Each structure stands twice: as C-alpha cells, then as structure tokens.
Amino acid sequence: MLAVELVLVGAFALQSPVFVAGTAVPAQPAVAAPTDQDRAEPAADEQDTDDTGENGAADDADEANEPARPTTAPSGQSPGTVRLPDGGTATLVRKELGPDAVLPIPDDLGEATWWGAGLGAPSGASVFAGHVNWQGQVGPFAELWDVRVGQKVTVSDDDGSEFTYSVTQIITLGKDELPARATELFSQSGSHRLVLVTCGGRWLGGTTGYAENRVVIAEPV
Secondary structure, three states, X not given: OOOEEEEEOOHHHOOOEEEEEEOOOOOOOOOOOOOOOOOOOOOOOOOOEOOOOOEOHHHHHHHHOOOOOOEEOOXXXXXXXXXXXXXXXXXXXXXXXXXXXXEOOOOOOOEEEEEEOXXXXXXXXXXXXXXXXXXXXXXXXXXXXXXXXXXXXXXXXXXOEEEEEEEEEEEEEEOOOHHHHHHHHHOOOOEOEEEEEEEEEEEEEXXXXXXXXXXXXXXXX
C-alpha cells in the first residue's frame, strides 16, 4: 500500500506543506523504482442588428471579453473527481488539518485528499494527494510516474462543472529534499495550479516507506 501525508507548518494561516511522507507496505517485498527522469481563432461571426437597426457588435465584444467559464462535463466523469491523463479517476475528499498539523490521508485507494485552493481560484495551489498502491492493487495516482508534460488533467466539482489543467512540471524528490521546496510547490500564493502528489521509487520500509515523492504540477487551460 502507499499512503501520502501532508505535514504542514503555519497551516492554520494556510501556509505551505513542509513534508510529504509515504508510510507504505508494498505488495511485493521489493518494488522496482519507476524512472526518475522527467518527461520531459475562428472566423469572425457576422454582426447582428437589433430590432432598432443598431449594430450589436459592442454587446458581442463584451461577451467575448468575459472570462471562460467551466462547462458541465459531457464525458461522463463523475462529479467530485479528478481524472488523470491515462483515464484513472479518484474521488476528491476535502480535508483540513488535524491537531498534529497533518493532513489526513485518503481512506480508500480510489480517493484523493484535497487541501488548499478551490477550483478556479485566482491564486494558490489545489493539492491532491493519493495512494499509489494498496495490498497488491494499483491506485490511480500510480499514473503520476508515467505522466508527460502537456497531458491533460480534468477535475469535476460537486456540481459536475469541469476544469481542465495541462501538466507543466514533473518533479521527483527524495523525502529529505521536499521541505526546501515546500513553499514553491504548495504555497497558497502565486498563480493558481493543481499539485498532484504521491509516493514511489525505492522501498525503504519502516516509518519511511517509499524513498521518493512524485509531484506533478498542472496549470489551468
């Protein structure tokens, strides 16, 4: 199995997570490490004329300048889920910090813990943390070890409105390296982004579990 914990400092002020820990028991005595190499305008419409004969182009321009709105997902993706590029989906479970400043891990292989910014927020990271495997079964977040830059991640909110993100960064970090990158990756300031986190790589066992964290960053499109 693999569990992902987010341990946060200054959490009640919505500061950034400082540590992501995997506490897992692999399905096999040893798990082969995934590769750490990072993967690496339509024609203008005719102008409308209203009943008074006046040109309606100004109204059209106002509509064109409105920010894009999410659309209701036509693809059958269930509300309240994230769908990864290869089709794996996880149910989003909104979590806040416990008294020990640890964000609770998902209760189920098919769930992802969600902390931080809301979907469509003007700034800040929406952090989704999920299992990579559990008792011999592979979880959807195992896809993070094969994802490539430019692939799409879609998130459907509780109303079924769909938000699309494009993968822009793929980062593999040893767990002792992550604290120094926490503000950069998980901060609630800066441009809005999706940050997907899981564990993997070398199996160390004990309280450490897997040796690495996989962090995938995707930006709204």
